[in-house]
Amino acid sequence: MADLFDSLPSGGAPAPDPEPGSGGGHRPLADRLRPARLDDVIGQDHILGPDAPLGRMLDAGTLSSLILWGPPGVGKTTIARLLADATDLHFVQISAIFSGVADLRKVFDAARQRRRAGQGTLLFVDEIHRFNKAQQDGFLPLMEDGTILLVGATTENPSFELNKALLSRAQVLILNRLERADLERLMSRAEVEADRRLPLDPAARDRLVDMADGDGRALLNLVELCLSWDDETPVTPEALSVRLNRRAAAYDKTGDAHYNLISALHKSVRGSDPDAALYWFARMLEGGEEPRYLARRITRMAVEDIGLADPQAQRLCLDAWETYERLGSPEGELALAQALVYLALAPKSNATYVAYKAARKKARDSGSSSPPAHILNAPTSLMKEQGFGAGYSYDHDAEDGFSGQNYFPDGMPRPNFYLPVDRGHEREMRKRLEYFAKLRERRQATGSTDSS
Incomplete structure (x- = not known):
């Protein structure tokens, strides 16, 4: 893209807005750069490409109702x-935050009139999860x-916010947060639109992309x-952070740009820095963040970054969440x-998180491999004749409660997903894992299930 901007000035004011009467006053940059074709949409090829869901629907001329699920x-x-x-449909946009039953009735009546005149209506409902069950049923x-x-x-x-009846009549499409390359392309489009380079050095350009954190708008x-x-x-980058931190506080109150702050909060906890965690926590509250959102993210930190290194952490976060629900703001905060400080100082482990992702990948890659026959139930005589359950060793009958049998599909090399760290409670989990591994090796070598 560098050649594209060789002739662009690096300083001065951006290109002027249209004169009054030539199409309106100032239009925000995000509106001026709104794509005019589906091919121009950045970062969503997985739903818009020729072989993707929307690409196939449009090619076949069979567009169905949709739920677009994704971040801001x-x-x-x-x-x-x-x-x-x-699709040559009349576009109508409403927001579930600002629309009530009377507004919906007007929209529906107008759509019926268009249909009688031979014109279809695409009704776009922003924040559709804000409608209650009765309003959703009205569609x-x-x-x-x-x-x-x-x-x-x-x-x-x-799955949690919309009625099953509505979901059964619409296809859910998941939109991705924009990747770094997508955001850089968007930034380059903005420079072309403004007919000038951004007054940032390369490191500051990178910092700006980081601040957006996947949000194109x-x-x-x-x-x-x-x-x-x-x-x-x-x-x-340092000057950029100073300038945009001052400006971002008011911007953040709109509810559209919290990802950079929650990222800072999460990483401060992961980095065992309670003071930094409290600072970002306070910044988000001062910006008008919903405390329940923070309660959810704090609980996620316990699951993702503390894990079994401190099994008490997750329970403590849930208790703090419940305390907030009982006390409300500001006392409940x-x-x-307190939960945040506990997490920051707790021993850290993502071993279960890593193991879970590895197990999911193995499950996808291994297809529909059947469990070994000896651990299948055999409630019928036919299943018994097929060998279901034959040779199963009941672990409680082993002297130490461990048979050492194989529980993975036959022929699959035994994977090791869970690798506990040598910190906190997982130090004990690691000892138990090693103990059972040695027992398993011995049992499988001897074919015995007792401890002798």
């Missing part, structure tokens, strides 16, 4: 608009008779701030702060 700033609204263009008849094609957007897990808002600067000398 990844293109949910843009994709919905472009789908309407691609069903119009989806079934073709009055509307519903495209809902949500940042929450649809957040990146463009930050880029627009940077383009307003008239520095002749490129801004350094102290319980969350």
